[in-house]
Amino acid sequence: MERYPIFAVTADLVVLTIRDDRLCALVVRRGEAPFQGEWALPGGFVRPDEDLDRAAARELEEETGLAVGTVHLEQLRSYGAPARDPRQRVVTVAYLALAPDLPTPKAGTDAADARWVPVERARSLAFDHDAILADGVERARAKLEYTPLATAFCAEEFTVAELRRVYELVWGAELDPRNFHRKVTGAANLLVPTGSTTTRDGGRPAQLFRRGTATTLHPPMPRTA
Amino acid sequence: MERYPIFAVTADLVVLTIRDDRLCALVVRRGEAPFQGEWALPGGFVRPDEDLDRAAARELEEETGLAVGTVHLEQLRSYGAPARDPRQRVVTVAYLALAPDLPTPKAGTDAADARWVPVERARSLAFDHDAILADGVERARAKLEYTPLATAFCAEEFTVAELRRVYELVWGAELDPRNFHRKVTGAANLLVPTGSTTTRDGGRPAQLFRRGTATTLHPPMPRTA
DNA sequence: TCAAAAGTGTTCTTACTACACCCATGA
DNA sequence: TCATGGGTGTAGTAAGAACACTTTTGA
Numbered sequence: 001m002e003r004y005p006i007f008a009v010t011a012d013l014v015v016l017t018i019r020d021d022r023l024c025a026l027v028v029r030r031g032e033a034p035f036q037g038e039w040a041l042p043g044g045f046v047r048p049d050e051d052l053d054r055a056a057a058r059e060l061e062e063e064t065g066l067a068v069g070t071v072h073l074e075q076l077r078s079y080g081a082p083a084r085d086p087r088q089r090v091v092t093v094a095y096l097a098l099a100p101d102l103p104t105p106k107a108g109t110d111a112a113d114a115r116w117v118p119v120e121r122a123r124s125l126a127f128d129h130d131a132i133l134a135d136g137v138e139r140a141r142a143k144l145e146y147t148p149l150a151t152a153f154c155a156e157e158f159t160v161a162e163l164r165r166v167y168e169l170v171w172g173a174e175l176d177p178r179n180f181h182r183k184v185t186g187a188a189n190l191l192v193p194t195g196s197t198t199t200r201d202g203g204r205p206a207q208l209f210r211r212g213t214a215t216t217l218h219p220p221m222p223r224t225a
Numbered sequence: 226m227e228r229y230p231i232f233a234v235t236a237d238l239v240v241l242t243i244r245d246d247r248l249c250a251l252v253v254r255r256g257e258a259p260f261q262g263e264w265a266l267p268g269g270f271v272r273p274d275e276d277l278d279r280a281a282a283r284e285l286e287e288e289t290g291l292a293v294g295t296v297h298l299e300q301l302r303s304y305g306a307p308a309r310d311p312r313q314r315v316v317t318v319a320y321l322a323l324a325p326d327l328p329t330p331k332a333g334t335d336a337a338d339a340r341w342v343p344v345e346r347a348r349s350l351a352f353d354h355d356a357i358l359a360d361g362v363e364r365a366r367a368k369l370e371y372t373p374l375a376t377a378f379c380a381e382e383f384t385v386a387e388l389r390r391v392y393e394l395v396w397g398a399e400l401d402p403r404n405f406h407r408k409v410t411g412a413a414n415l416l417v418p419t420g421s422t423t424t425r426d427g428g429r430p431a432q433l434f435r436r437g438t439a440t441t442l443h444p445p446m447p448r449t450a
Numbered sequence: 451t452c453a454a455a456a457g458t459g460t461t462c463t464t465a466c467t468a469c470a471c472c473c474a475t476g477a
Numbered sequence: 478t479c480a481t482g483g484g485t486g487t488a489g490t491a492a493g494a495a496c497a498c499t500t501t502t503g504a
Contacts, residue, residue: 005273008229009305009316048230048314052305078303078318080234080277089273091234091316093303161482179467181484203482204474222466386455404494406457428455429501447493 007080008090011055012043012129014076014136015064015097018153022118023170025133027125028063029113034086035126041133042114043092056095063114064102072098072152076136084128092127096136098152141170146220148190151211157194159206160184171223183221189214232305233315236280237268237354239301239361240289240322243378247343248394250358251330252350253288254338259311260351266358267339268317281320288339289330297323297377301361309353317352321361323377366395371445373415376436382419384431385409396448408446414439 015026027039042063046055080091143149150166189212197205240251252264267288271280305316330339375391414437422430
């Protein structure tokens with residue numbers, strides 16, 4: 001009797017950032033079979049003595065060369081259709097990572113190439129990665145409404161307008177700059193003013209902020225479109 | 226080189242229902258090692274050629290004897306700490322199931338006993354099941370706000386007051402019956418009147434409704450407490 | 451006729467929308 | 478001085494909170 005059926009477990013990553021005014025995902029070109037030469041989400045096998053979160057963080061670091069501390073990382077969901085990997089039975093635990101604009105990543109161990117692509121142009125990825133990417137984008141869109149997650153796309157110090165651009169690009173909808181400003185500056189513990197200003201966005205100098213300690217957004221950001 | 230580390234994968238279930246005016250979870254007494262004789266969430270190994278969702282549905286049916294069609298079932302998240310199962314490396318994909326009041330379940334294959342316990346009294350479960358149960362309850366609470374999920378706890382035909390009781394018991398907060406009534410009867414496609422009434426809740430006869438086709442609740446149910 | 455629960459109407463307040471308007475900088 | 482974006486004020490509107498009040502049954 002087969003008491004404990006044998007599986008492999010991978011951690012795959014939906015890594016999102018905003019680049020050139022577009023919501024982009026990190027994809028890698030596979031250096032090995034199966035799907036050799038095709039584009040896929042970064043990821044890899046969970047090691048025998050490694051926690052799932054730890055595996056995701058390690059893969060992220062390997063594929064992006066990024067210090068994990070500056071990136072938001074959360075579990076997305078798991079995918080385990082019997083034939084999703086032609087080699088053998090593989091269950092993947094997908095993670096969602098959100099990062100500020102990063103340098104173009106270096107190719108990693110298993111990846112022949114790596115690049116950022118606008119999410120709407122990422123199609124025909126290997127395995128079931130199209131569906132995983134779509135779920136990740138959907139999760140990110142939903143969480144902007146009621147969490148301070150949008151700040152994860154911003155550099156450490158950012159202006160209200162930069163934060164607003166995140167919402168507009170992720171949601172694909174315009175927001176009124178004046179109402180947005182009132183809303184986010186009024187939300188408790190969302191933004192901490194640094195005291196300094198910048199003119200990098202043009203026009204009148206804008207205050208610089210850091211992320212505050214808020215974990216939810218009360219009231220939520222209204223999503224018209 | 227160990228290319229594909231070996232894991233076992235289980236599907237564990239957080240099955241919630243409302244019984245005797247309490248939010249209750251299904252727990253089973255383990256008939257086998259490890260944790261033999263202790264209480265745990267129902268679940269079991271995913272079979273070699275079985276999809277994760279299918280495995281969860283099968284386990285639910287085996288443990289509750291319930292036709293899966295009448296139960297809401299969704300993936301919760303995965304848990305894979307290296308030492309969570311003393312036998313070997315096991316990753317569990319947890320599912321959340323919500324059901325109307327069910328008969329007390331029969332003991333299943335691996336379970337010596339099975340019963341409903343109020344969620345606040347379910348403590349010291351085997352493995353990491355305390356944390357999984359807590360995550361499941363939290364997910365259910367959150368989803369009542371912006372989805373029609375509360376109807377999953379109701380029988381096929383139900384009154385507005387019965388639906389309100391669901392909210393009050395899951396959230397542990399009182400809601401104004403009059404505002405609640407206006408709210409749910411006003412929401413598009415949430416409730417379909419059957420045309421008949423009942424006096425089973427006492428007082429003036431109440432209209433009976435079925436679930437409508439709505440998948441989200443607009444505007445969301447305000448959660449004061 | 452009374453208790454109990456269903457269901458409606460009304461007032462008050464909060465928070466979103468839309469937009470007029472002023473402010474502070476670089477070119 | 479003018480274009481550009483930062484930021485404030487304010488009127489109108491949608492929706493939640495609180496609660497008075499009427500309706501329809503069983504006992």
